[in-house]
Every structure is written in structure tokens, then in C-alpha cells.
Amino acid sequence: MDHIRNFSIIAHIDHGKSTLADRFIQFCGGLEMREMSEQVLDSMDIEKERGITIKAQTAALQYKARDGKTYNLNLIDTPGHVDFSYEVSRSLAACEGALLVVDASQGVEAQTVANCYTAIEQGVEVRPVLNKIDLPAADPDRVAQEIEDIIGIEAGGAVHASAKSGIGIEDILEEVVNKIPPPKGDIDAPLKALIIDSWFDNYVGVIMLVRVVDGVLRPKDKILFMSSKAQHLCEQVGVFTPKSVQRPELKAGEVGFVIAGIKELASAKVGDTITTVKIPAAEPLPGFKDVKSQVFAGLYPVESHDYEKLRDSLEKLQLNDASLNYEPEVSSALGFGFRCGFLGLLHLEIVQERLEREFDMDLITTAPTVKYELVLRGGETVQIENPSKLPDPSKYDEVREPIITATILVPQDYVGPVMTLCNQKRGQQVNMQYLGRQVMLTYDLPMAEVVMDFFDKLKSVSRGYASLDYDFKEFRVGDLVKLDVLVNSERVDALSLIVHRSMSQYRGRELVAKMRELIPRQMFDIAVQAAIGSQIVARETVKAVRKDVLAKCYGGDVSRKRKLLDKQKAGKKRMKQVGNVEIPQEAFLAILQVSDK
Amino acid sequence: MHTISLAQLGSSGLSALPPLALYIHFPWCVKKCPYCDFNSHAVRDANYPSGLPEAQYIDALISDLESNLPQVWGRSVSSIFMGGGTPSLFSAASMDRLLEAIRARVKLNPDAEITLEANPGTFEIEKFAGYAAAGINRLSIGIQSFNAEHLSALGRIHNRDEALRAVEIAHQHFANFNLDIMYALPQQTLAQAQADIRLAIECNSTHLSAYHLTLEPNTLFHRYPPQLPDDDLAADMQEMIEAELASAGFGHYETSAFYKKSQNRDYRSQHNLNYWQFGDYLGIGAGAHGKISFHDKIIRQARYKQPSEYLAKMAAGNAIQTENVVEKAELPFEFMLNLLRLTEGFPLALFTERTGLPQSKIFAEIERACSEGLLERDLHWVKPTDKGQRFLNVLMERFLP
Numbered sequence: 001m002d003h004i005r006n007f008s009i010i011a012h013i014d015h016g017k018s019t020l021a022d023r024f025i026q027f028c029g030g031l032e033m034r035e036m037s038e039q040v041l042d043s044m045d046i047e048k049e050r051g052i053t054i055k056a057q058t059a060a061l062q063y064k065a066r067d068g069k070t071y072n073l074n075l076i077d078t079p080g081h082v083d084f085s086y087e088v089s090r091s092l093a094a095c096e097g098a099l100l101v102v103d104a105s106q107g108v109e110a111q112t113v114a115n116c117y118t119a120i121e122q123g124v125e126v127r128p129v130l131n132k133i134d135l136p137a138a139d140p141d142r143v144a145q146e147i148e149d150i151i152g153i154e155a156g157g158a159v160h161a162s163a164k165s166g167i168g169i170e171d172i173l174e175e176v177v178n179k180i181p182p183p184k185g186d187i188d189a190p191l192k193a194l195i196i197d198s199w200f201d202n203y204v205g206v207i208m209l210v211r212v213v214d215g216v217l218r219p220k221d222k223i224l225f226m227s228s229k230a231q232h233l234c235e236q237v238g239v240f241t242p243k244s245v246q247r248p249e250l251k252a253g254e255v256g257f258v259i260a261g262i263k264e265l266a267s268a269k270v271g272d273t274i275t276t277v278k279i280p281a282a283e284p285l286p287g288f289k290d291v292k293s294q295v296f297a298g299l300y301p302v303e304s305h306d307y308e309k310l311r312d313s314l315e316k317l318q319l320n321d322a323s324l325n326y327e328p329e330v331s332s333a334l335g336f337g338f339r340c341g342f343l344g345l346l347h348l349e350i351v352q353e354r355l356e357r358e359f360d361m362d363l364i365t366t367a368p369t370v371k372y373e374l375v376l377r378g379g380e381t382v383q384i385e386n387p388s389k390l391p392d393p394s395k396y397d398e399v400r401e402p403i404i405t406a407t408i409l410v411p412q413d414y415v416g417p418v419m420t421l422c423n424q425k426r427g428q429q430v431n432m433q434y435l436g437r438q439v440m441l442t443y444d445l446p447m448a449e450v451v452m453d454f455f456d457k458l459k460s461v462s463r464g465y466a467s468l469d470y471d472f473k474e475f476r477v478g479d480l481v482k483l484d485v486l487v488n489s490e491r492v493d494a495l496s497l498i499v500h501r502s503m504s505q506y507r508g509r510e511l512v513a514k515m516r517e518l519i520p521r522q523m524f525d526i527a528v529q530a531a532i533g534s535q536i537v538a539r540e541t542v543k544a545v546r547k548d549v550l551a552k553c554y555g556g557d558v559s560r561k562r563k564l565l566d567k568q569k570a571g572k573k574r575m576k577q578v579g580n581v582e583i584p585q586e587a588f589l590a591i592l593q594v595s596d597k
Numbered sequence: 598m599h600t601i602s603l604a605q606l607g608s609s610g611l612s613a614l615p616p617l618a619l620y621i622h623f624p625w626c627v628k629k630c631p632y633c634d635f636n637s638h639a640v641r642d643a644n645y646p647s648g649l650p651e652a653q654y655i656d657a658l659i660s661d662l663e664s665n666l667p668q669v670w671g672r673s674v675s676s677i678f679m680g681g682g683t684p685s686l687f688s689a690a691s692m693d694r695l696l697e698a699i700r701a702r703v704k705l706n707p708d709a710e711i712t713l714e715a716n717p718g719t720f721e722i723e724k725f726a727g728y729a730a731a732g733i734n735r736l737s738i739g740i741q742s743f744n745a746e747h748l749s750a751l752g753r754i755h756n757r758d759e760a761l762r763a764v765e766i767a768h769q770h771f772a773n774f775n776l777d778i779m780y781a782l783p784q785q786t787l788a789q790a791q792a793d794i795r796l797a798i799e800c801n802s803t804h805l806s807a808y809h810l811t812l813e814p815n816t817l818f819h820r821y822p823p824q825l826p827d828d829d830l831a832a833d834m835q836e837m838i839e840a841e842l843a844s845a846g847f848g849h850y851e852t853s854a855f856y857k858k859s860q861n862r863d864y865r866s867q868h869n870l871n872y873w874q875f876g877d878y879l880g881i882g883a884g885a886h887g888k889i890s891f892h893d894k895i896i897r898q899a900r901y902k903q904p905s906e907y908l909a910k911m912a913a914g915n916a917i918q919t920e921n922v923v924e925k926a927e928l929p930f931e932f933m934l935n936l937l938r939l940t941e942g943f944p945l946a947l948f949t950e951r952t953g954l955p956q957s958k959i960f961a962e963i964e965r966a967c968s969e970g971l972l973e974r975d976l977h978w979v980k981p982t983d984k985g986q987r988f989l990n991v992l993m994e995r996f997l998p
Binding site for chain 1: 852884
């Protein structure tokens with residue numbers, strides 16, 4: 001086991017983690033040159049386009065170190081975005097060490113800090129690396145000091161590297177070999193393997209990524225899932241280099257994949273322990289806590305007859321994304337659809353994009369919302385995930401909204417604007433700490449305000465320098481009201497929002513103004529109104545268009561005019577008919593485009 | 598004894614063939630206008646250092662017609678339209694030779710309308726007398742505007758005086774002619790549009806076409822859009838133009854077409870009416886389209902667009918690039934695309950006569966449009982309401998297959 005090193009990379013988005021992983025794979029010859037594409041570990045198209053890592057991936061590398069010995073390095077890649085932080089702790093559970101990669105010009109960011117603390121709590125050895133050292137703006141000494149100040153780990157000897165230019169790659173690998181401890185475990189003990197991740201493959205069924213803690217796992221072993229008690233026959237084991245390569249066995253200390261002809265993801269739950277039926281382990285390994293949805297939105301097919309297709313697509317998507325929840329929902333405006341739960345706004349966007357891209361769905365997404373707690377007149381407490389379900393105020397005593405504790409790291413120059421933003425979003429300051437050049441702000445914020453556009457706003461008021469991490473704190477009573485939108489006097493349930501009373505008038509005005517811009521002019525005037533209860537707080541009119549006619553049409557024109565009208569018709573198809581008004585998809589998300597005072 | 602026609606069975610059989618018109622395309626212009634999406638090619642760019650291949654092109658047109666005669670055997674031709682491009686770049690002698698060749702090969706109705714599109718440039722105006730002598734009995738003059746700024750924005754090479762001069766000469770030789778006017782031009786005001794239409798009315802032509810300038814794909818304007826009046830102003834212009842023309846004694850018979858009302862004569866364009874009534878037409882010349890009905894099918898043809906390619910193919914015997922039978926499912930749309938443009942609407946029986954399909958194919962959509970106030974109908978006749986005329990695209994879309 002002395003020649004095994006299991007490690008992951010902790011880094012903020014854009015700090016160069018995926019590029020660094022590429023360099024390791026290249027250096028150790030995991031892939032031929034012709035097989036290298038940029039960000040090889042990010043296999044989903046969306047990951048490559050957005051430059052983010054959504055699911056954990058691994059690569060088993062053979063590294064011939066300066067001491068002459070060859071080491072098996074298992075790199076476990078982790079996502080960098082706050083929405084997917086639960087995946088980080090899973091990946092770390094399979095490691096003895098982690099490289100903390102920090103951009104030598106940008107410095108430490110909040111997400112990195114949070115992930116680093118998770119690693120330290122889990123007893124993982126954290127080694128700092130200063131990346132992008134060759135940028136003109138790089139200031140390695142200052143950033144090293146910042147790592148010591150904020151995270152509290154020794155950073156004086158941090159490796160200087162540039163993943164992009166290939167500087168310092170071997171030094172980092174030496175650091176991994178020399179500073180990260182080899183795995184402990186008993187190869188002769190009964191099998192204990194932790195499921196770190198699992199996903200569905202159309203050809204082989206469920207693939208599980210496991211870390212073997214004790215014992216040995218071989219094909220033909222009859223395996224037992226300790227929490228679900230399911231039994232399966234192990235068919236294949238192997239490692240990713242990152243290509244999948246079959247191996248005769250996986251031993252204690254190793255990370256690899258297991259295929260056991262499993263058809264449902266539910267029977268291979270992440271966090272479960274695999275052992276053998278023949279000689280079962282006495283105790284399972286500690287698992288992971290379940291992830292809960294934080295953000296909710298309705299997903300509806302534009303064409304109502306696509307409902308079945310949407311259900312099938314969500315089902316398939318869930319095979320690979322256990323954090324996606326959905327249940328059927330009916331809207332009087334949009335018909336049959338699903339209320340879906342997501343980890344965050346980015347997760348929502350990714351699911352929406354995958355449904356459109358991989359499953360060719362035409363969707364209407366309603367504005368994202370959070371879960372509210374309602375104390376009814378009778379004293380009963382219920383939760384609602386859909387604003388239109390908020391009953392008349394006479395029916396309940398109080399509404400409670402979820403509050404998060406947000407940790408924001410921002411350079412001193414931008415503290416003012418960030419605090420103003422937090423106050424606008426009804427935040428309460430909990431703490432403020434100066435850490436070298438940066439300031440760590442801690443705020444309690446209503447989660448509903450954060451899921452909307454807080455992250456984008458934070459980036460824009462701090463010129464991209466502020467970073468954010470957050471945790472759910474509690475449900476807190478708030479003066480909250482339901483804001484309804486009426487289109488030609490008809491209430492459109494899919495547009496209802498729950499907002500704080502102090503912001504309700506303003507939001508109502510801005511929302512209908514935005515809707516007026518987004519709804520195309522039609523054959524008649526369209527009134528768009530915002531209402532709280534029976535009181536109209538804002539009104540705008542989409543003036544009727546006066547004509548829609550082709551000026552010319554002669555003998556040779558048929559196919560050209562046909563094309564034009566086909567296009568126009570296809571455009572209308574992407575709109576939803578509500579009453580006799582056609583509302584485009586983006587209008588249902590108009591609230592996201594409303595700016596605050 | 599009952600004979601049940603194919604048409605009544607709905608299996609695309611025509612009980613009678615519609616009138617047949619002849620369209621002749623002339624693909625050259627002095628220069629290409631930035632709004633024009635017709636098949637036209639600038640003379641200067643063409644590979645003809647010694648001028649247009651006029652004689653060669655006339656020969657090609659004659660062979661083109663000849664090779665298509667079997668498709669229209671025994672049918673007479675009700676009208677001829679020479680369009681472009683700029684047909685008036687061709688000499689009167691060439692037109693005379695062409696018309697003579699046509700008369701020798703098809704039966705041309707004695708009162709057939711024979712229209713030539715002409716630009717109001719000095720070079721063209723001088724040929725008007727010759728065109729009349731060749732048998733052309735109607736002109737369509739592309740004035741577009743009398744305003745110097747707008748003419749230059751449209752890339753037109755004539756000026757106001759030439760336009761008025763062209764009208765004067767046209768009056769000397771033609772009892773029937775059309776003026777093309779465009780509105781909603783770059784930076785145009787309502788007053789300017791009104792000045793244009795009033796001057797056009799003073800010209801006392803028998804027909805006026807008033808087109809809303811449209812940015813068509815594959816034009817310079819589409820790629821570099823000019824600053825155009827907004828939708829409301831353009832709609833104001835249209836209403837103003839319709840009112841001006843109505844009070845000047847013009848009838849409005851198609852979306853953009855107006856005719857001088859007269860006791861003695863119907864000044865509507867017979868050739869264009871035939872398109873809008875879903876009649877047949879043979880199209881000869883580069884890029885020309887044709888629609889020809891048979892008792893069991895309707896076909897559409899298109900010829901090669903590039904003049905040089907057309908000439909080469911024609912020399913080899915055939916310049917038809919595509920020829921296809923119109924699918925039955927397309928016919929309701931194609932019929933409605935044309936017929937709904939007519940303000941007077943159409944007799945319901947015409948649908949079956951022209952498409953061979955039962956009226957049930959369009960009935961549901963007609964009923965729906967009636968209930969929304971876009972169409973009105975009685976037992977035999979359907980016509981667009983004022984609102985329907987303004988929202989023809991909405992109506993036509995519904996008949997798309």
C-alpha cells in the first residue's frame with residue numbers, strides 16, 4: 001500500500017483545477033497525445049462549455065518518482081461550485097490528501113475555504129499549490145500569506161506552478177508522493193468498500209466508484225450492500241486512467257469502479273458500504289448525509305402532449321443525478337408539469353439545459369423559489385414549494401422563510417458595495433473579520449433573495465472578486481406576501497411570487513414592466529397587472545400590433561413565403577397560450593431580470 | 598346517370614383547368630437595389646464586356662417556351678408579364694421579335710394584357726413608343742418614391758424629374774399603366790409618404806401598387822438594416838395611403854394593389870389577378886417559376902437562376918432545375934396564401950375547382966377565423982374582414998400543413 005496515494009484537488013472555479021488534472025494525466029501517460037482533449041475529466045458537454053466540473057471523476061496514474069519507485073496515484077476530481085459542495089465531501093472521503101490550488105493573482109476564495117475546512121475536518125492532509133504563477137499579476141508571497149491568514153495552514157513552501165504552461169507539474173507530483181500519507185487499511189480483513197459515486201450507463205447498468213478500505217474485491221465475488229441489504233454478483237472491477245481499464249482485483253487503499261449488473265441506481269446508494277456475502281464486515285463505514293433540495297421551480301412542456309416525454313426524460317436524468325427531485329404538478333396556466341427540487345440555481349440551469357439539449361425538450365421554467373414553512377390557523381405546520389399554493393392570509397398565522405448563513409470573502413476595496421447589497425437583500429450582519437488583504441463577512445440572509453440573482457450581483461459589485469459559501473440556518477418568521485400576476489385580468493398561477501411586503505410594490509412594478517417588454521405585441525391590447533390579494537399594485541399594457549401582412553406575393557414566391565411563415569409559426573410554438581395571449585418562455589422567468597433599487 | 602368526378606372524391610382531380618398566363622423573366626439590372634430579393638444581376642458585374650447577350654437571351658426564351666409547349670398543349674394564354682430585373686434594358690426590337698415568336702407558338706387571347714416592367718430612366722423612356730408598337734399594352738413603372746433622399750437610400754438611379762417625364766411619355770403611348778410606390782422608407786415621415794402618394798395620384802395612372810418596404814432575407818438591407826419607421830408609424834402610413842387612394846377614386850383589390858375605378862374598363866392587373874386566384878402560369882427565363890395544372894396533379898417548375906448557367910442549359914436543350922408535383926397537403930396553404938390577399942375574397946367553390954380538394958379541408962379554420970372576426974362568409978363566398986386583411990399572416994399560418 002506504500003506506493004498508493006489517493007488525493008483530490010480543491011480549487012475555486014477558474015483557478016485551474018481541470019487544466020492541472022489534464023497535465024497530471026499527460027505527464028503520467030494516462031492518455032495518448034491524440035486522446036487528450038482539454039479538460040478530459042469533464043466528460044459532459046456542459047462541463048466543458050461552462051468550464052465547471054459537475055460530477056466527481058477519477059484518474060489512476062502511474063508515476064515514476066525521483067526516488068526511482070513507481071507510485072499509483074489516484075486523482076479524484078471534485079466540483080468547485082457551491083451547488084455541488086456535497087460531492088466534494090464524498091470525494092474527500094476517498095482521499096488521504098488534497099492539493100489546495102489557489103490562483104496566485106486572485107488569492108483565496110470563500111468556496112475554497114469551505115472545502116478546505118471540510119478536508120481538514122475529515123483528517124485529509126492539505127498541501128497548497130500556487131497556480132498561474134506566470135501571469136504578470138501573480139503575487140505568490142502575498143497569496144501564500146493569505147492562505148496562512150485565512151485557512152491557517154503553512155504555505156511558505158507551497159509549490160509554484162502553472163498548469164497552463166506546464167510549470168512545476170513534477171514538483172507537485174513529488175509533493176503528493178512525499179507529503180501525502182499512503183492509505184491505511186487491512187488487506188486481509190473482510191471487504192469494506194465505500195460507494196463514492198454511482199451513475200447509470202446504458203450498456204452495463206449502474207457503475208459504482210468505490211474506495212476499498214479493507215480487504216480485496218474481485219469479479220465473481222458475491223457482494224452485499226450493507227444498508228440496502230441487496231446482493232449482486234460482481235462482474236467487473238477496474239480503474240479509470242481516465243479511460244476505463246479492467247483489473248483482476250481492487251485492493252485495500254485503491255479507488256476504482258465496480259459493475260455488478262445493477263439496473264437501478266437506488267440499490268447502489270452513494271455512501272453505502274459494499275462487503276462480501278461470504279465473509280461480511282461487522283460494521284459499515286460511516287456514510288454521507290442526504291442532500292436536500294434548496295431551490296424549486298416548475299418545469300412544463302411547451303406542447304402539452306410532451307408531458308409523457310418530459311416525465312421519461314426526468315426519469316432518465318435522475319439515473320445520473322440523484323440530487324434531482326421531481327413530482328407532478330398542475331398549473332391552471334401551464335397545464336401538466338413537474339415541480340422540481342434542485343441544489344441551487346446553477347443545478348437548475350444545468351438540468352434545464354440537459355433536458356433541452358440531450359432530450360430535445362421544449363420547456364417553460366417558472367421562477368425559482370425556496371421552501372416556505374406555514375403555520376396554519378389550526379396550529380398545523382406545512383411546507384410549500386410553490387408560491388401559488390400560499391393560501392389566503394386569513395388561513396394561516398405565520399409564514400417562515402429559510403435563512404442561510406452566508407460567508408463572503410472580498411478584498412477590502414469592495415466591502416462597502418457588498419454590505420450595501422447584503423442590506424438590500426434583507427441581510428443581517430453576523431460577523432466581519434479582516435484577514436490580510438481580504439475581509440470575511442458573515443451574514444444571515446433570506447435564501448429566497450440569494451437564489452434569485454444574489455451571486456451575479458455579488459460578482460458585479462465586487463468586479464468578480466467576492467466569493468460566497470452558504471449553509472442553511474433556520475426557518476424564520478417574515479412579513480411575506482403573495483404577489484400575483486394577471487394577464488388580461490386572468491391570474492397566471494405560474495407567475496406568482498412570495499416577496500417581502502417592503503419590496504412587494506416595487507417588485508410588482510418592475511416585474512410587469514419587464515413582462516411588457518418580453519410579451520410580443522399581438523392582435524389585441526394585453527393588460528399585465530401585479531396584485532397583492534385583491535389590490536392591483538402595478539399595470540402595464542402591451543399595445544396591439546396593427547398589422548402582420550406580407551407586402552408582396554407573386555408567382556415565384558410560394559416557397560419563400562412558406563419559409564417565412566413556417567418560421568413565424570415555429571416562433572409561436574415556443575410560446576405558451578394563456579387564455580388567448582401567447583406568452584414566450586422567457587417571460588415566465590422575467591423576475592430574474594428585475595433589478596433592485 | 599351519375600358520374601362522380603375525382604374532385605368530389607377528394608382525390609385531387611380537377612374538373613376544369615384554370616386560365617394560363619405567361620411570365621417572362623429578364624434577370625439583369627444596371628445595378629442591384631439593396632432591398633430587392635428578386636433574381637437580378639448587375640450588368641456591370643456580368644461577364645459581358647460587349648454588352649448584354651440580348652439576341653442570345655431572346656433565342657433562349659423562345660426555345661424555353663417551345664420545349665414547354667407539350668405541358669400546355671391546346672391552352673390559350675390570357676396574359677403576359679415581362680418582369681425582372683429590368684426588362685426595359687432590352688430594345689423594343691428584341692421585344693417585338695419575342696412577342697412575334699410567342700404569338701406563332703401559343704394561342705394568345707386577342708385582348709390579352711401584355712405588361713412590361715420599366716424603370717423611369719431616360720434610357721428606358723426613349724423606348725416606350727417602340728414597346729407599344731411591339732404590342733405591349735401595359736407598363737409597370739418602378740417609381741418607388743419622388744423624394745431624392747429616399748430614392749438614394751433605396752439605391753434607385755432615377756430622379757423625380759425623370760419619374761415625371763416617364764409618366765408623361767407613358768401617357769402618350771399606353772392607356773393602361775401602373776406606378777410602383779413604396780412607403781415606410783428609411784427615415785420617412787408621414788408627411789413625406791403623403792407627398793409621395795399625392796404626387797403619384799396626380800400622375801393619373803390606371804393602377805397603383807403601394808408596398809410597405811420589407812427587409813427580405815438575402816438582401817443588403819437585411820444584412821445592414823437601415824433606420825425604418827416603427828410599426829405604428831408604418832401602420833399610420835398605410836391607413837393614410839388607403840384613404841388618399843380611396844378619395845382619389847381608386848379601388849383596393851389586393852393587399853398592396855389599387856386600380857382606377859372606371860365605367861368602361863377593369864383596370865385591375867389581369868396577370869397578377871391570375872396568380873392571386875391560383876391560376877396557372879408558365880414561367881420562362883432565368884430563375885422563372887411556373888405552376889401548371891393537369892387533371893390529376895399540379896406541378897411547380899423553377900429554372901436555373903444564374904443568367905450564364907441558364908443560357909448554357911438552354912443551349913443544351915433544357916433549363917429546368919426543379920420540377921415537382923405539389924403535395925396535396927400543401928394545396929390548402931398555397932391556395933389561401935394567394936386568395937386571401939384579394940379584398941373581395943373568393944367563392945368557396947373555387948377552392949375545389951383549383952385544388953381538386955373538398956371544402957372540408959379548409960372549413961374548420963375558416964369557421965374559427967370567422968368567429969374571431971378575421972373572415973366573414975355566407976353560403977358561397979368567403980372574404981377577409983378589415984381586421985383579417987391587416988393580419989393575413991396569422992390567417993395564412995393556420996393553413997400551413
